[in-house]
Amino acid sequence: MILCVGESLIDMVPEGANYRPLPGGAVYNTAIALGRMGVPTGYLWPLSRDRFGETLMRPLAEAGVDTALCPRSDRLTTLAFVSLEGGEARYFFYDEGSAGRMFSPEDLPEIPETVSALFIGGISLVPDPCGAAVEELVRRVRHRMPIMLDPNIRPFFISDSNAYRARLERLFAMADLVKLSGDDMDWLMPGKSYEEAAAAILARGPRVVFQTGGSAGARAFWAGETQIAQAVRVEVADTIGAGDTFNAGVMAALDHAGALSRDALDRLDAQTIAKALTLGTRAAAITVSRPGANPPWAHELEGQPA
Structure with a gap:
């Protein structure tokens, strides 16, 4: 099981003169x-x-995501x-004192042996105590799983x-796979090309840097030749959740290929990475073609060119 650890929130999306509340958050x-x-x-x-917490729970249940480790909060x-x-x-975030923001290292549960990989990211890495909680969790499990x-x-x-x-420097050194957008790279290493930025991050320890x-x-x-996947051309509704869906496509492809383990990452090849890029871009294209963070279901990806 892949365990995703990081923020969930409500995206207040403009709808005419009003806002429509939609479940969201990068890791969610x-x-x-x-x-x-x-x-x-x-x-x-x-x-x-x-009530927003209940709104967040429903899509997780519908997608079959296990929430047994999620603490419930009155915040x-x-x-x-x-x-x-x-x-x-x-x-524009309203986050002070929220349920997620106040998640601390002392609140971390034991991670069961059924968890085979960990995904982290988003704004949950920025403030404390929640950022410290995510970092501590990575430190605890990094030797067990990618x-x-x-x-x-x-x-x-x-x-x-x-x-x-x-914090990002410490996390880069503990991560196996890193995804960065072009904007992320520009902020992290202004003035450097994407190739230079990726090389600098690879030197810290990760096996692959994906750049969208x-x-x-x-x-x-x-370590090998740079792999490239062309964007799938669609009519864009908005970009909410695009990168998040890309991450899921990459991890799903690696998991399907049996490449999402510590031993398998040592044997990564160009074909496996190319397939991960392709599924990531295909899945993201479906998400941007419709409003809000609305990732595709498996049947929507079947039969599309690989």
């Missing part, structure tokens, strides 16, 4: 997408007992008000960039 979206693709998936993050659910600019999503990290950097959410950069670029497609940098 990846968990939903993995579950819909038929991959055994678990989710770990505090879920509020408020409120995080809200993210979404602004769409040219189809691109921008976010770790995939997507920081999904939101600069306006970061109050202490030095502390956040230091929207309509420019995606690339995978690793």
Whole structure:
């Protein structure tokens, strides 16, 4: 089972002069997408007992995601008000004292042996105590299972960039797979090309750095020749959840190929990485073709060109 650890929240998406509340959060979206693709998936993050918490629970259950590890909280659910600019999503967070924000290392459960891989990322890595909780969990399980990290950097959410950069440095050193958008790379290493940035991160320890670029497609940098997947052309409704779904496609493809284990990562080959890139871009294309973070189900990916 792949365990996804990180934020869930309510995206307040503009609808005319009003806002429509939709379940979201970078790591939550990846968990939903993995579950819909038929991959055994678990989710770990505090879920509020408020009405928004119940709204978040329903899609997890519908996608078959195991929430047994999720603590329930009387604190409120995080809200993210979404602004769409040219189809691109921008976010404004209401997160102080929320259920997820106050998740601490002392709240971490024991991770069962059924968990075979860990996915982390999103704004949950930025503030404490929740950022410290995720980092501590990675430290505890990294020798047991592969770790995939997507920081999904939101600069306006970061109050202490030095502390956040230091945390990412520690996490890069413990991660096996890293996904970064072009914007992420520009923020992390301004002035460097994507190739230079990826090489610098690979030198810290990860096996593969996946770089997404929207309509420019995606690339995978690793010890071998760079792999490239062209973007699938669709009419874009918005980009909410695109990168999160890409992550799920990558992990689903690696899991299907039996490549999502510590031993298998030592034997990664170009064909396996290329298939992971392809499924990631195909799945993301479906998500951007419809409003909100609405990842595809397995049957929607069947019969499409690989």
